[in-house]
Amino acid sequence: MFKGIKDVDRNYIQQSSVSFIKHAQAMFTQFPDTQESRTGSNTEALPSIWDDWYGFEDRINQFITANLNLQAALDDQVHDRKLRKAFFAVARGCKSCHDNYRND
Numbered sequence: 001m002f003k004g005i006k007d008v009d010r011n012y013i014q015q016s017s018v019s020f021i022k023h024a025q026a027m028f029t030q031f032p033d034t035q036e037s038r039t040g041s042n043t044e045a046l047p048s049i050w051d052d053w054y055g056f057e058d059r060i061n062q063f064i065t066a067n068l069n070l071q072a073a074l075d076d077q078v079h080d081r082k083l084r085k086a087f088f089a090v091a092r093g094c095k096s097c098h099d100n101y102r103n104d
């Protein structure tokens with residue numbers, strides 16, 4: 001959409017963003033610090049999650065904030081650049097957390 005290949009679908013972005021927030025909120029409790037979490041083979045979660053738990057929580061909170069900003073930008077029908085910026089802030093949130101806390 002933001003490459004101009006498809007029309008920007010505000011409803012679709014809104015629904016995705018609501019779902020991102022729901023999943024982000026679940027992350028606070030979905031990473032228990034157990035031996036299995038830290039050493040299990042069927043996971044991409046890095047030990048840095050537990051070694052730097054507050055940093056991980058910060059990333060979750062920043063990601064939620066970025067999504068709330070995105071939803072606010074969706075309400076603004078006039079300023080498309082604002083929407084674009086807010087969208088890429090969310091996308092950066094995925095990457096910045098993965099860079100630090102996911103082995104991918």
Ligand code: HEC
Pocket residue numbers: 020027042043044045046056059060063090091093094095097098101102103
């Ligand atoms: C606060 C940190 C964080 C944010 C933000 C985040 N992720 Fe992740 N993501 C993770 C971690 C940690 C894993 C590895 C989980 C595991 O293997 O147990 C993961 C795994 C994934 C996977 C692989 C799932 C699987 O079943 O193997 C996908 C796909 C993914 N993330 C997409 C995204 C997208 C898209 C976004 C943004 C819209 C996003 N993530 C935002 C931390 C995050």
